[in-house]
Amino acid sequence: MKWLLEEKAIACSLAAILLLLGLVNLVSSKNTTELVENANQVQSTYNVLGTLTDFYAAMSVAESGRRGYIFSGREEELSRHQTAVEEMEVELSELQQYAVLNGVQQQRLQQLEQLTRQRMVLFEQSIELYQRDRSLEAMQTQHAITDRSVQIREQIQSLLTEIKNTENQQLQDSLKQARQNIQYRSTIERAGILLIVVVACGVVWVFYWGQRRRQQFQELEKTLAQEQELSNLKLRLFSMISHEFRTPLSVILVSSQLLTEILEFKIEPSQLKNLYRIQNSAKLMNRLITDLLTLTRAEAGKLEHQPEWLDIEEFCLNLLDDFQSSHAVQHDLQFTSQGEFGRVYLDEKLLYSIMSNLLLNAIKYSPSGTQVTLKIEGDPEQIIFEVEDQGIGIPEEEKANIFNPFYRGQNVEGISGSGLGLAVVSKCVEIQKGRIEVNSHVGEGTRFRVYIPRIDKDAIPLGIPTGSVD
Structure with missing residues (x-):
């Protein structure tokens, strides 16, 4: 089956639209995956930062509870210290579970855990010493333990700062990448929509042009049919005129020739000129009719x-x-x-x-x-x-x-x-x-x-x- 030009154009345009939709969907799917990954990474980074903040807060509470217990001897302070230590353990366990941390961060986390363990040991030593001996010498040992705990705390604070800075930088990078992905996806979708609109407009234009061409072709066919009919009518008219004229012309010509043959020996030659005029006029009229009929047939293709x-x-x-x-x-x-x-x-x-x-x-x-x-x-x-x-x-x-x-x-x-x-x-x-x-x-x-x-x-x-x- 032979397709019309507009049918071919519409089929190609639909194929182009489907192809564009497929490409846009593929790019959007890939971009969506990247956005999900960025979102997960951002969420993990927020969780790490939150856990680090909770860990530092728990460590501060544990230190405060230890000192309160040593100076006042109140059991509430000891209970607060023990609860804070348990929270620190939980926060450390959560940090170990985050796969988002890279190699450098993992090393820092290990150092953090070691320092934390050392400080917890100091906490236990300080509490045991207080419970066992409250002499002046014991108080001096408590001061030494406290000084060592402060040093370890400063190292922990330094590690926490480095971990937080790295995580914040990764958070900024993830947010930047997410914004770029969103802009890229938006650009691709707008470009796809624009191309689809252009192709659709092209389809409409081709369809309109095809309709106009079909109308013009139909009008041309109608005009040609009318001209052909007019040409056939003219041919029939001239054929009829030729037939109707040639018969009397032939009679006139034959009759004048017979008269000429009869009279040429009976009258003077100068008196025959009218008969010669009749014959010449009849021949001229016959030739004119023949020429008109020939031209009409030629124009009609007949x-x-x-x-x-x-x-x-x-x-x-x-x-x-x-x-x-x-x-x-x-x-x-x-x-x-x-x-x-x-x-x-x-x-x-x-x-x-x-x-x-x-x-x-x-x-x-x-x-x-x-x-x-x-x-x-x-x-x-x-x-x-x-x-x-x-x-x-x-x-x-x-x-x-x-x-x-x-x-x-x-x-x-x-x-x-x-x-x-x-x-x-x-x-x-x-x-x-x-x-x-x-x-x-x-x-x-x-x-x-x-x-x-x-x-x-x-x-x-x-x-x-x-x-x-x-």
Whole structure:
């Protein structure tokens, strides 16, 4: 099944839209995964920071409880110290479970745990010493333990600061990456939507253009059908007119010829001129009808092309004899041939229309007594017919219009004519795929050369009619 152009465009556009949607979905899915990973990392970083803060707070409470218990001996302070120590243990365990910590952070965490264990040992030693001995020497030992605990606390604070700074930097990096991913996804989605809108607009435009083209094609088909119908009507009209006119014209011509034959020995020749006028007018009217019908058939594509074997030289000689006898020609008609012809495969009716019109124009537009030459040349490819006169010639600026129907030159005033002869010649030459050359100068004469290609009868495929040309 052959697809129309707009159908192909719509199919390609839908495929492009689906492809764009797939790409946008793929990019969005990948971007969403990255956003989820960044969010998890941010959440873990927040948890680490929170745990570190809780750990430091618990360590401070444990130190405060120890000192309170040693100075006051209250059991509440000891209980507070023990609870804070347990919280520190819990916070350390939670820190060990965070996979987000890198190698450097893990090392720092191990150092933190070691220092914390050392400080817890000092806490226990201080409490046991207080419970066992409260002498002055014991108090000095307590001060030494406290000094050592403060040193370890400062190291722990330094480690906590380093861990927090690193985690904060990672948090900022994760947030920055998340923002970039969001912007990237937003850009991709906007670009995808824009491309889809552009493709959709293109589909709409192609569909609209296809509809407009289809409408124009339908209007053109309608116009062509109307013109064809008008051409057929015109052809039928001229065929009817031709039939209706030719019958009385034939009666007029035959009757005048019979009268001429009967009366030519009974009256003076000068008295027969009216009969000759009737015959010439009837012939002129018949030729006009024939030319009109030929042009109408050519315009309707109904002009027949029926080539047959023809003796060209005999055809030309008979044509000149016919002109010499039937048109009362007062010119010197000459015929020459060059090359070998024999019998050629041409359409005699079309050739007669060509040569008779060219000869008639040459005689009509040439002064009486001048020479009109018909020359034929033959070669293996084509036949060349040449008609040359010594008449009024054709102005240079009018040569482009002489083959238009009803066109007559500005220098033919006083010479009767219809302007159809050369139009008929052009159509008959065209239907035989030939060409015409014109060489003319005002006051010096005109020469027409008609080139008609030879037809190889054996090259015509069987079953293909040659009776008409569309």
